[in-house]
Amino acid sequence: MISTKGYPRTVGRAKAERCPTYIRATTTLATVPNVASCAIGLETAIVPSDYPLIRIVPTRLNPPNEGSMRRQIEVLIYFGAALLEASDGLEAVYETLLEMEEAILEGVQFALVKAGIDQGAFIASRFVETITDEDRLPHYKLFAMRWRVEG
Numbered sequence: 001m002i003s004t005k006g007y008p009r010t011v012g013r014a015k016a017e018r019c020p021t022y023i024r025a026t027t028t029l030a031t032v033p034n035v036a037s038c039a040i041g042l043e044t045a046i047v048p049s050d051y052p053l054i055r056i057v058p059t060r061l062n063p064p065n066e067g068s069m070r071r072q073i074e075v076l077i078y079f080g081a082a083l084l085e086a087s088d089g090l091e092a093v094y095e096t097l098l099e100m101e102e103a104i105l106e107g108v109q110f111a112l113v114k115a116g117i118d119q120g121a122f123i124a125s126r127f128v129e130t131i132t133d134e135d136r137l138p139h140y141k142l143f144a145m146r147w148r149v150e151g
Contacts, residue, residue, distance in 0.1 A: 021073065021116075021123060021151045022056060028112045029054045029077070032103040042078055046137060051082045052100065070122065072150045077104055078134060080142035093141050101130055104145060116151060123151035 022040050030038035037050040042057050060074035079100045081093050108125050116123030128146040135142055 020119075020121065021149065022058070024115045024119070024121075024123070025056050025075075025108070025112055025149070028107050028115055029056070029104060031111070032100060032107060035079075035100070042136070046140075048082055048084075051080065051140065052096065054079045054100075054104065070150050072148055075147050075149060077108070077145045077147060078136075078142050079104060079145070080137075080140050082139060083141050084139050090141075097132075097141065097143050101143060101145065108147060108149075112149075121151060123149065125149045 026038055026040055029035070032038070032054060035052050035054055038054040038056075040056050040058075042055045046053065055078040057076045057078060058073055059076055062072040062074070064071050079097065081096050081100075083090070083093060105127060109127065113123050113125060126148045128148060131144045131146070134144040
């Protein structure tokens with residue numbers, strides 16, 4: 001049994017709205033230039049053809065603030081490139097990842113919020129930080145951006 005203590009009574013209706021936020025984010029970030037794959041979750045069966053990649057990983061689902069029905073979702077947006085294919089050295093990999101970071105910033109701060117508005121959904125996003133050493137997979141360089149999204 002899931003407790004609803006502390007949640008507005010209408011949270012059941014808002015429940016169906018959480019998944020579209022992830023779908024909007026995935027659809028928006030899939031348009032980042034040169035991205036080969038974009039998905040929810042960081043799966044273990046990533047293959048070289050998935051790179052450059054973006055993965056959206058929900059890390060925390062917070063209850064709505066007082067007087068609100070919208071939950072705040074904390075996410076890590078992983079993005080990375082293959083190290084073995086970097087013929088121009090690690091500096092070129094970092095340059096590529098910093099360009100991806102800039103495109104993701106723009107995508108989440110503007111395109112995702114606009115997509116929500118166009119579909120009649122309120123979405124607010126707040127960039128927290130970029131972690132530059134998230135090498136969870138061998139032979140790949142990963143960065144992770146921490147975001148708080150309300151929607």
